[in-house]
Amino acid sequence: MSSKRIMDIELLRGIAVLGVLFHHLQGSLFTDIVPSLERIHAWAQPWWGVDLFFAISGFVIARSLIPALQGCSTRQEYWQQTRNFWLRRAFRLxxxxxxxxxxxxxxxxxxxxxxxxxxxxxxxxxxxxGVAQFANFRFADSFYRYEYGTSFVYWSLSLEEQFYLLFPLLILVCRKHLVWALLALVAVQLFTLRTPILMVVRTDALALGILLAMWSARPGYARWEPTFLRRPWVGVSVLLIVALALSVMATDRFTFTNYRIGAIAVLSAVLVWVASYNRDYLMPAGVLKNLMVWIGSRSYGIYLIHIPAYLLVRELIFRLQAAGLPSPAGHPILTILIAGGLIALLSELNYRFVEMPMRNRGASLVQRLSTSRSAVPSSGATSC
Incomplete structure (x- = not known):
């Protein structure tokens, strides 16, 4: 399976991270009530961006990892591929x-x-x-009980890291029954009321992304391509309708509360399915899409940085007010623009000087290990 970057997936990453940023405005950037934000949040909440991230992760990781592991003919090769995957993920994240x-x-x-x-x-x-990768369990334990700390968004990162650790083992254990195991995982969660602990270990969107990746390697995938979305603005309309539906489901006004997380996971997977064809179905090529793709390519850094950036702007406003100097306090749009500019700057610096260098270093390490392994003769090994 090709590991070529899919621009429409980057578009979805951009949408997902912007939704999370908007959701955290009230409470992280603004401690006082902003009436317009309150009205929007009463009818639409975009925290579903996290579940969209999960569906994307399941698809992208499985798209390359499953063929690599299933192509191995010995246990030794399997563990070498797994080690390489873990190393690349560690250096990437x-x-x-x-x-x-x-x-x-x-x-x-x-x-x-x-x-x-x-x-x-x-x-x-x-x-x-966050370092020990149990932030999701601490987040569930702290829910409305005690202060978590500034890095509360790390709960989703810990869940993904746990997925990256366990997924190769799941492939090994389930083998040909992997599809049925994933379908059972989705079905059980779909009809389960999500308690705080179940919310921070939810894997239905991840599993749906994996299933989509497995399907994309089969002939039927091409036959189901949604070509009707080629018509001008049809795809954009579908994207807006699905995003609005997801936002309404994320509010407490959605009556089917027992099933809303499962429904959000399914709709997130639908968006990833449409994006997986990489045919500009969700948004036509142009300036806006280029901007969203840029945001998507920096989405990991943006996700990490947005809360400290919001809090830094709050600290700046506090100090300006304490010194009797003009500040953006009381001007929500200006405050959002300042925070957004700070996030864009810091995420770009993080991408250029941390993410990409460390990703390349991880790839180089994997290459050296693979080269050194292949240079040592082994009487019992066969090629992958």
Whole structure:
């Protein structure tokens, strides 16, 4: 299966991260009630961007990992491929995640005059949870009970890291029954009321993304291509309708509350399915799509950075007010523009000087390990 980057998937990443950024405006950037945001949140909430991320991750990872592992003829080759996958994921994700955990902890210590970054005790515990990849369990435990800390968004990163660790083992254990195991995983969750602990281990969107990747390797996938979306603005209309439906489902007004998370996972997978053909079905090529693709390509850094950026803007406003200087306080649009500019700048720096160099270093390490392994004769090994 080709590992070529799919621009329409990057578009979805951009949509997903913008939804999360908007959802966190109230409470993270604004502590006082902003009436317009309150009205929007009453009828539409875009936190479903996290589930869209899950569906994308399941699709993208399975699209390359399953063929690689299924093409191995010995256990040794299987574990070598698994090791390579884990190494690439670690170099891709952990340096940026740990960097921003450290920076948030330093901000709590040294630029926290307003208290925006929370208490040191909560942030130390949150940092440990983020590094040790159990932030999702701590997040569920802290839900409306105690302060989590600045890095609360790391719950979803921990869930994905747990998925990356366990997924190769699931492929090994289930073998030819992998499809049925994934379908059972989706079905069980679809009809289960999500408690806080079940919310932070939800894997239905991930499983649907994996199933979609497996289907994309079969002949029937091409026959089901939604070619009717080629008509001008039909695809954009479908995208807007699905996004609106997801936003309504994410509110407490949605009456089928027992099934709304499962429904969100299914609709997220539908968007990934349409995007997987990479035919500009969801948005025509142009300036807007190029911007969304750029946002999508930086979405990991944006996701990590947006909360500390929001809190830094709050700290700046507090200090300006304390000094009697003009500030953007009371001007929500200006405050959002300042925060957005800061997020764009920091995410671009993170992408250029942390994400890409560390990703390339991981790829080089995997290449060296593979080369050194192939250079050593082994009497019992066969090629993958």
């Amino acid at each position: 952990l340096p940026s995640a740990w960097l921003w955990l450290a920076l948030m902890l330093l901000a709590c210590l040294f630029i926290n005059r307003s208290g925006a970054f929370g208490t040191l005790h909560a942030n130390v515990q949150a940092t440990l949870a």
